[in-house]
Amino acid sequence: MPATLTEAEAPPRLEPGRGGFVTLPPESEGDRGGPDGGDPRLAQRYRLAVWIGMGGIVMFFAALTSAMIVREGLSGDWQPFALPPVLYASTAILLASSWTVERARTGLREGRTGPLRRWVNVSAALGLAFLACQLLGWQALAERGIYLASNPANSFYYLLTAAHGAHLAGGVAALGYVWARLRGRGAWPTREAAVEATALYWHFLDVLWIYILGLLLIWR
Amino acid sequence: MGLLLAIAVWAITLAISIPFVTQTWWMPEPITALGREIDSTFNFTLIFTGIIFLLAQAALGYTVWRFGRKSEGPASDTHGNNRLELLWTVAAAAIFLGLTLYGYTVWAETRFIDQRQQAGKQPENRIVVEITGQQFVWNMRYAGADNEFGPTDISLIDDAAGNPVGVDRGAPAGKDDIMVPEMRVPVNMDVEVLLKSKDVLHNFFVPELRIKLDTVPGLVGKLEFKPDKEGKYEIVCSELCGLGHYKMRSFLHVVSQEEYDAWIAEQASYLF
């Protein structure tokens, strides 16, 4: 005897906090362009995931930071060195890429695929340029005889830039995924989710880099 | 089934509790005033947690027995009892925090050594022994007649030649340093040990003193004690240090002042 109640008879606290109803997982049919598409709330879910993922990444870098501060304070073998100037170029590139990612988002919001594609490509290119600059930075240090293991200050420099670089490479991969999505005939909500999540992550990497740069400048 | 489970829980509870009461397997007698204080903290905790242990397990068994029987009528539909919940929250907090605060003075006595020394409150007449752990032996160093440890250098380390910590025998302060494998102190004397390590972590532990501290390479740990009972006590390593960890031990001999003086003179005579 299935008892069916109408919405009106249901108890007043039926409306959930945030949960609401379930949408499709991204691999479902609708995701590949069916008429009923995904759900506009998918973008919200992806952004939530990025925010939570940031928590984990922040803890990772917080651990490295505390290790660096403790290690520097403990012993007399810490030898500070001047940062390679190319870092300022890479910082400028990364800041610019955040701007281009925003341009891509604007394209998305206005529903214009052309600018969206263009700015996604430019952002990915800037990301790769940033990574190239970081490599140049390592090379510049190596030429000055500042190697990974020769001093803890160097170790932390290489470690922090490498860890950030790895996360940024992940961001470039995400842009590559967006690029691939844009070539297909994907449903709009899914595209939106991918672009929005990647953009948020990209800005986070930007802020993370500024933090690392500040740390290296202040605590070297 | 309920009764069986209740009996099992009660029986296990008793089986664990009884040896704590009969003290079949127990800590060795403490040989310092501090050790006895630590024991009283322990006993205090044992009584409180013992009561909670017995009550909680008894209540669990009783509940399972009483409400596991076949009974008429539905189960109770109460959702909770705020007053009861508040009561045991406050009770638990009071007991647990009370125990911590109770132990605080003892802890301060044990570990606030640097603070005491800075305040100039250290005993005038005391013996300082430097203890260096290495895989898998303890090296004890006495400062000798000048009461000053000689400088060390790792390039001088030579286990075979009897210089395991690399004392610079050329330096004036290092000339009379005494290296021995076992520790000897006079009874009723304040003793300070400086704990070092050559290689990995070890841990200096004498059960009768009730205290232990890691020996950390690169750092110097400090412990103070004042044994008041003569005897031979074992020093055991209590931090995993490698394959010989289980046999890394030495002895602490607490002897009379005369015996100690004779021994230290004998050790000094070997040096020249």
Added chain:
Amino acid sequence: MTEVQVSPEVAEYTEVHRHPEPKSFVWKYIFSIDHKVIGIQYILLALVAVFVGMGLSLLVRLRLVWPDQSIPLLGQLFPVGAPDGVMTPEFYLAMLTMHGTVMVFMVLTTAPQGGFGNYFLPIQIGAADMAFPRLNMLSFWTTFVSFLLLMAAFFVEGGAPMTGWTGYPPLSAVPEATVQGIGQDLWIASIATFCIASLLGALNFIVTTLDLRAKGLTMMRLPLTCWTWFVTAILGLLAFGVLLAAGVLLLMDRNVGTSFFVPAGLVVSDKVIDHSGGSPILWQHLFWFFGHPEVYIAILPGMGVTSHVLATFARRTVFGYKAMVLAVLAIGILGFVVWGHHMFVSGMSPYSAFVFSVLTMCIGVPSAIKTFNWIGTMWGGKIRFTSPMLYSIGFVSLFVSGGLSGIFLGQPTIDLFFHDTYFVVAHFHLIMGVAAIFGMFAGLTFWFPKMFGRFMDERLSKIHFWVTFTGVYAVFGPMHFLGLLPHPRRYAEITGVDYLGTTGAADLHMFITVAAVLTILVQFLFLYNFAGSLLRGAVCKEDNPWEATTLEWAIPSPPPHDNFGGKVPHVYRGAYDFSLSGAKRDFAMQCNNDKAVFPAPPAAGD
């Protein structure tokens, strides 16, 4: 596509889109993105790992009582570690290290969360799958790779690492100190990989809980299982990143010559080690910042399952649901600020030791609340002694026994004596080891009919319960007395120290080993029961054989591919509406709003 039989319990559904079931074996069972298959994969991985870990503990126990005994097959398997089948002390340490690592990471972290959580979190919140199914698959396979890396450590030159599951440097960082090869590196790599897998998993769990709950399922209506999985995921998210960082630093110290953890001037067997200025204590801080939350990662899901099962089989609502939720949150938060109590004797500042001690004792408060509320849940109930109920009652007993020894160890003055003795071994095995594993036993016997459509054999489960319950007390109870002697941990033999030979340590060890062998033997009965019931167990025809209240019992056993058949139920009430007054039946499912049966309006959510 088979149509799912709609349960009469469900008052209302929202239609959502269905997605097709994969047809090929590989996509359906191996690289599946279905959370149910992934959950079972995690459980099977943990099952393999737990028998490996148990085998290692058996070797450890055997070596302690018969150090010179030759074990035939062992000599062929490990010709270096056990020449002619006789275990060397370093082999003993390697077995002990691997036992700890396998159990903590591959069993206690995988099965309760990755296994049961993966399977039942989406169903209990009325979702079709996790938020990110592909990420879920990636988490599992990354965990699997991590397990393989760890197992590989047994078979490389120098054998498995012997530095304990805590891997304290310099022992773990300086290869010369242990005369070992790549085993330690594989160990670190395995743990780092595991960290990544757990981070991805944690992310997925959090988003799923926050974003995929069915209509009407507010946070305060969540089953306590979901609460514990959620809080566990948050702990994992914040803790594993720190261990990952520590692992990377340690790997660099070992292999590229950096000096994060290795101080200057080390001399190992007359050889000067070329490092400068690192701090071994730094590792301990980073490790235990992860390590203490890890304890709660292991035990919290067990607490959730226990609350769930106790309520179901006592036919009572959870006593003080709100207090239980707050206690879980409090344990989670406090878990991050007490790591220092593992380091009371490492030479830390006595002031910070005191602060850590006070915070540690604070954890006793929510733990006490949980214990009292478990008993309060059963009080006034009509207890049904099914095997999951027995395991849950066992959990409560073990939790009390294991928790109270923590009151001793949390006080630095007393810890001065007990640190690194068998007292600690007894403490954490009771609470983190066997209590958590009793939670898994309860979960497995409780959910087995739902997962596989067959019941486990009650008689065999009950025999297993009785032997295991008394067995684990017989194993870990006496370890408290070893700790009082005091018997330091991680000793390969008792011959190295005089007083252990005269104070009865050998007798206690013998008693423990006999009890351990019996307890281990009966685990094979459990394995037999598990495998046998999969094939021949009594078929579970009903959706809700236990007359439980949560959503997983509103769908067929086993559940169809997308759980609710392209629909999601609405939720009208809290998770534990048992024995409502005036009701015609003693349980009200969360999705049931039949006023003819349950005249009283549903409680607001507490």
